[in-house]
Amino acid sequence: MTTATAQAHPNIALIKYWGKSDEAMSLPATGSLSLTLDIFPTTTTVEVDEALTADVFELNGTVRDDDAARRVSTFLDLVRAQAGTTAHARVTSTNTVPTGAGLASSASGFAALAVAASAAYGLDLDEAGLSRLARRGSGSASRSIIPNVALWTEGDDATSYAREVPAPTIAMVVVTLDAGVKHVSSRVAMRRTIETSPFFPAWVTSTRTSLDEMVAACAAGDFTRIGELTEANALRMHATMQGAEPAIRYLSPASIALFDRVVALRAEGIDAYATADAGPNVAVICPPADAERVAAALRETTDALPGVNASVLVAGPGPGA
Numbered sequence: 093m094t095t096a097t098a099q100a101h102p103n104i105a106l107i108k109y110w111g112k113s114d115e116a117m118s119l120p121a122t123g124s125l126s127l128t129l130d131i132f133p134t135t136t137t138v139e140v141d142e143a144l145t146a147d148v149f150e151l152n153g154t155v156r157d158d159d160a161a162r163r164v165s166t167f168l169d170l171v172r173a174q175a176g177t178t179a180h181a182r183v184t185s186t187n188t189v190p191t192g193a194g195l196a197s198s199a200s201g202f203a204a205l206a207v208a209a210s211a212a213y214g215l216d217l218d219e220a221g222l223s224r225l226a227r228r229g230s231g232s233a234s235r236s237i238i239p240n241v242a243l244w245t246e247g248d249d250a251t252s253y254a255r256e257v258p259a260p261t262i263a264m265v266v267v268t269l270d271a272g273v274k275h276v277s278s279r280v281a282m283r284r285t286i287e288t289s290p291f292f293p294a295w296v297t298s299t300r301t302s303l304d305e306m307v308a309a310c311a312a313g314d315f316t317r318i319g320e321l322t323e324a325n326a327l328r329m330h331a332t333m334q335g336a337e338p339a340i341r342y343l344s345p346a347s348i349a350l351f352d353r354v355v356a357l358r359a360e361g362i363d364a365y366a367t368a369d370a371g372p373n374v375a376v377i378c379p380p381a382d383a384e385r386v387a388a389a390l391r392e393t394t395d396a397l398p399g400v401n402a403s404v405l406v407a408g409p410g411p412g413a
């Protein structure tokens with residue numbers, strides 16, 4: 093019996109991954125760039141046990157027998173194939189991310205699982221190998237292997253993985269508006285966007301251009317340009333999926349109110365820029381020195397909204413898995 097434990101943190105993309113070029117291999121239509129956070133870690137233990145007749149997946153103290161458990165088993169099949177064994181495993185995971193709320197719980201989840209499972213099954217993978225493996229579990233998990241700012245490139249199975257790129261220190265104020273499970277999974281929503289949104293080709297073209305510019309802005313430490321590219325790319329992603337049929341709309345009125353407040357903060361001279369993933373939650377990047385002021389402003393905004401129960405947290409750059 094061999095046991096290994098790993099911890100990973102969620103990441104939020106500043107240039108988004110939205111759409112696959114190859115679903116089976118989890119290859120993205122474009123590259124993306126993200127900030128790994130220092131909040132909401134997932135801790136996962138993998139225990140390889142020859143005596144087991146099937147994998148067992150326990151999440152936050154509950155044994156699961158659902159799609160989540162099947163996804164874990166399918167992922168372990170990849171690891172077993174590489175390790176040349178058929179032994180099953182007991183996977184015990186503690187996830188502090190609000191699961192399924194669009195806060196990238198699958199990113200920290202599959203990054204932690206990739207590191208723990210590869211160690212437990214005796215695979216000797218370097219950082220790129222771990223990122224490639226994590227990618228197969230969930231695309232964005234490839235980035236949670238990496239500390240701080242991660243660039244996940246498009247390419248084939250061998251070349252599509254994330255690596256750290258130089259960047260200034262970025263703070264992120266995370267506003268959780270709805271910790272409930274989202275209506276349409278990212279996976280389904282991406283597929284529908286590709287199949288039905290006439291804006292998808294423009295999304296691919298503009299994201300490639302923005303990604304190149306973002307890598308350059310990060311290297312130059314140009315916070316304002318990083319922010320401008322971040323907010324524009326997030327709004328373009330949401331516009332692209334709103335062009336699908338039926339439309340996919342994750343942003344709520346509260347999300348829009350937060351985007352508006354961020355525009356107002358800029359008018360007050362604060363370098364703050366908003367982004368949002370596959371859910372109503374909003375994340376705002378700013379220089380670390382402004383983070384508490386931004387958080388206070390966003391709390392004021394959500395407190396004034398009727399029926400909205402928000403939590404506002406300040407995050408910084410997090411470690412790799």
Ligand code: 2P0
Nearest residue numbers: 105108109230231232278279369370
């Ligand atoms: C991102 N998202 O770049 C984008 C922006 C959500 C919005 O990556 O199908 O859970 O497992 O590869 O990684 C969410 O998608 O999707 C995501 P799969 P994943 O962070």
